[in-house]
Amino acid sequence: QVVYYAVNNPGYEKSFIDPSTNTTLVKRVRMLPFNCKLPFETIDSPYYEIGVAHGGISAVLLGYNIGAIDAIICGMLCHIKAQLLILEQRLKTFIRRGIYLMKKDNPNLDENEVEVLEHISDALLLLHEIPLTLQKYIYIAVRELIIHHREIFKLSKDVDDTFSLLMLAQFLFxxxxxxxxxxxxxxxRRSLIIIFLEKINL
Structure with a gap:
């Protein structure tokens, strides 16, 4: 929208003194969409069009980069949160995970062993309440939980090391x-503020 207004702005006339001929030249000055320093004057064509194109492309690239950075940071935080929720659920069901591993490792269990496994509750807190044949698989399930927790912690630390300064700079900006x-x-002036609020119908 700013680029559109800049292109359609007729500008204003301004007098310039030519030192070589000591004459006054009147040129039409048009504003660029964004104030920026360029290595050439943007009064004459096609330099003005180049300046407008430079401002428009720069704005698009800057907006894309800011949006992409925000999306990456938000995505990483959502991923860490999801992993923590998965870990929480696995902590509640590690007994069932051990039973699953035991059944997978021993597909030829007799009916009595299967019945015992089906009546084991996830609320077991003491080690002696878990059958000896199942304790090895519970240990494997708990070890997987510990590894998962360490991976989440490492991911969180990597995200913090990578994006902490970037997030701080963006916040300060x-x-x-x-x-x-x-x-x-x-x-x-207060009168100008009132006029502005009336223009936007507040």
């Missing part, structure tokens, strides 16, 4: 924008 806007609003 956004905070600076808000502060500057509030400062500009504080020095504007």
């Amino acid at each position: 956004s905070l600076g924008i808000v502060c500057f806007q509030l400062f500009q609003l504080s020095i504007v």
